[in-house]
Amino acid sequence: MSTITIVGNLGNEPELRFTSSGVAVAKFSVGVNRRVRDDAGNWTDGPTSWHDVAAWQHLAEHVAESLQKGTRVIVTGTLEQRSWDDPDNPGKKKYAWQITAQNVGVDLTFGTATFQKSVKSGAPADPNDPWATASRTRPHSAPAPAGAGPGYSQEPPF
Template sequence: MNDTYVTLIGNVVSEVRTSLTNTGVPMARFRLGVSPRRFDRDANQWVSRDSSFYTVVAWRRLAEHTMSSVEKGDPVVVAGRLSIREWQRDERWYTSVEVEAYSLGHDLTRGTSHFTRAPRRERDAGHTPGGRTESDSPRARAA
């Protein structure tokens, strides 16, 4: 099955919520609002279109760094795997749009940021950006 990867540029519209799974894996979650803006030449002004909202989920080190770096209102760029779920309850349909982030950072077109490199921990040494270990990667399996 093929995954759909997206890059979103928007604003954090909720507090970053953090938790640990039962096995101790850190997770961070927040809502991202994306409001497309286009310049209307006839009106000679910027016009906002309808906003879209996404739940962004980060795991492991990315979750830890998100917790200490991102706040409500921050402009961010998120790249990750898109998943859309639909379900029905009480004869009403619901839709959930979620992005499992593999990269996340401040949108530097709208401000400045200061980067501080985090020390690499021994247990993270073999992990790839998608959360797999190097031995789980398609290249390693083919070898």
């Protein structure tokens, strides 16, 4: 199997379904545009390549809850070819490529996002997990420590 990473926009709303054994699967498509220079030296969008993506289990549920058509995403996964018998031409096979997602994230190149860690339903937050107990507010500034010297600032260096 080949690993692939694509960056593009969701072409449709993720479709969440469950297998007969209760496993979640989300299917969606991602359109990838290459930027190309025309003869005048201007950048333009090239043709769109569409990729079918399937996400499974918790990732599927998170994708369906978090993303919508048009969201710019980064998808990493395995590239697999599927085949099936063509119902219109008996005895003839059809083929398609699909990415089975291992990771899906929002591309922050052109926007911002807020992350919320999910907690298993009914389970209390782990007190040893710094993300589960972290505050979303900045602590109040404390006075500079003695001997900090000139130019000391409580502000982060970014």
